[in-house]
Amino acid sequence: MGMVMIAVGILLIMAVLMTQESMASENYGEALTKSILFFEGQRSGKLPSNQRITWRKDSALRDGFQIPHTLSPDHFLNTKVDLVGGYYDAGDNVKFNFPMAFSTTMLAWSVIEFGKFMGRSDLKYALDAVRWGTDYLMKATGVPGYVFAVVGDPNADHSCWERPEDMDTSRRAFAVGKNFPGSEVSGEISAALAASSIVFKKHNLGYSSRLLNRARMVFEFADKYRGSYNDSLGPWVCPFYCNLGGYQDELVWGAAWLFKATKLPKYWNYVNKNIHSLNNFGEFGWDTKDAGINVLISKFVINSPSANKPFIPNANKFVCAVLPESPTASVSYSPGGILFKGRGSNMQHATSYSFLFLVYASYLNESNSQINCGGDVVASPKRLVQFARGQVDYILGNNPLKMSYMVGYGPKFPHRIHHRASSLPSLxxxxxxxxxxxxxxxxxxxxxxxxLLVGAVVGGPDLRDSYSDSRVDFTRSEPTTYINAPLVGALAYFNSHSSS
Known part of the structure; x- marks a missing residue:
């Protein structure tokens, strides 16, 4: 009887997911514009003249000038460094460079894959969003032998509820170095710079070259001086962005993006040599890159049966671990159809997995391939697109509460988000x-x-599709850059493929 009920449950979830497409009538173009606009609300530093979220003002204009900078609890760097700029990752006022770099990588990947589906205005602002990240990451890697990982004291910041324009907590900077390594943050920054170099190759060749050269230098640093920043900067990066997945995936991720940017055999060899040490093929996000690596590399091997292992098998396993009808599915779904993982800010999984599904579907289409998940379940590229559309439409309002989880989109959306600048009166x-x-x-x-932090997507409802719109419930009501970044690409795709 139990197995029958499970089977019925899976069929009900599938029915919800497969009917969302026909029920939805979302304005993907509007949502795309707003999803990019959100990043302007997260900007730190001196705001540009074309800033559109005008209630935000300049902030943290002396980041990096407060010395000493911390390498570990007992070791310091006494050098002033310009660390003005970048993004606040979520609703606080700290700059965590690990998730910031991942968000930049995903913005760049969104433009690489789906920028051709953005209108001229959206593409311009998407490029601005990428560059706001890379300009800062270039500063964070500008001192030879060091990579800055955090700006601001997270513990002090989280004890305050203060506008970024008013911050009077410590803006101390925290770095990793040769004797106090941080391969995960360095590897992710390398990936972000390499991916962004591809983006700007068409628009600013000189800037693209500078990004790529720095990406290569940072990757060599990350690989040569291996270790986790948990060990050197644990008191400040944990529990906020403690690396739980190990740093090997960021090294392979960085090498994969460097191969895509340069086509140099040494990066291809690095990926092939080290990919077998990764086994979290069903995971992808700011902490774990395994599924993203396999999807990214699949483009180069999908038509080469002799060279596609383990990338294609692992990418297929990822898809089959997510699709609800698959016998190897390992994620949960709410009754309304949103996928659910155990960590906070659940919408990050819905957006990042949807993005990977769309990218992989385009690669599968090029090779006329399908995925066999076992048990007579065969996933076509169209099914992957359908799945991603269901997740995106749920976020935009096609859910049991008929509520958009993007601020400023649709008639009903969150109004009490966990975000200091948004919740406090403007200057x-x-x-x-x-x-x-x-x-x-x-x-x-x-x-x-x-x-209104227009375009911000919050952490989302619970597993029962309930949402309380409470500022206090930060796991549900806090927006993050790494929720929005992959959504930018997905919305660009659906804006051009509204009926596919």
């Missing part, structure tokens, strides 16, 4: 400094946020 409306604890009343208030 235009309240020019007086708000202290660290002075913002607590705004955090605890039941009033809607005074500033």
């Amino acid at each position: 235009d409306d309240h020019p007086v400094h708000i202290t660290c604890k002075g913002g607590s009343a705004y955090f605890e208030s039941q009033n809607p946020n005074p500033n």
Whole structure:
């Protein structure tokens, strides 16, 4: 009887997922524009004249000038470094370079794969979003022998509810070095710079070359001085962005992007030599890159049976671990159809997995291939696109609550997001400094946020499709750059393939 109920449950989930497409009438173009706009609300530093989210103002203009910088609890670097710029990763005011670099990589990949489906305006702003990340990452890797990993004291910052424009907590910077390595953050920055060099090759060849040269240098540093930044910077990066998946995947990820950017055999050989040490083929996100590596490399081997192992088999295993009808499915689904993983900010899984499905579907189409998941379950490229559309449409409002989880999209969306700048009055409306604890009343208030962070996608509902729109419930109500970055690519695809 139990097996019958499980089978019925799977069929119900499939029915939800497969009917979402016909029920939805989403404006993907509007959502795409807003998903890119969100990144302007996350900017740190001196804002440009074309800043469109105007309630945000300049912030953290002396990042890197407060010395010493920390290499480990007992070792310091006494050099002033310009670390102004970059992105706040979520609703706080810290710059965590590990997830920031991943978000930059995914923005770049979105443009590489689906930029051709963006209109001129959206593409321009997408390029601006990528460059806002890479300009900062170039600064973070500008001191030979060091890679900066964090700016701001996370523990102090998280005890405050303060506008980024008002920050008076420490803006100390934290770096990794030869004796205190951080291969995961260095490897991801290398991937971001290499991917972005491909993006700018068509638009700014000189800048592209500088990005690629730096990517190669940072990769050599990450590979030569191996170790996790958990060990050297653990008191500050854990538990916020502690690396739980090991750093080997970031090294292979960086090499894979360098191969795509350069076609040099040494990077191809590196990927082939080290890919067998990775086995989390069903995982992809800021911490674990395994599934993304296999999908990225599959483009180069999908038509070469003698060279496609283990990349194609592993990419197929990833798909089969996600599709609800697959006998090897290992993710959960809400009754409304959103995929669910155990970690916070669940929408990051829905957006990143959907992006990989769309990319892999395009590669499968080129080779006229399908995926056999076993048990008579065969997944065509069309099925992968259908799955991704179901996830994206759920985010945009085709769900049991008929609620968009993107701020500013649709008639019903979250109004009390866990985001300091959005929830506190802007400098235009309240020019007086708000202290660290002075913002607590705004955090605890039941009033809607005074500033709309348009385009922000929050962590999302629980496994029962419930959402309380509570600022306090940060796992559900906090937006992040790594939720939005892969969604940019997915929305660009659907904007041009609304009926596929």
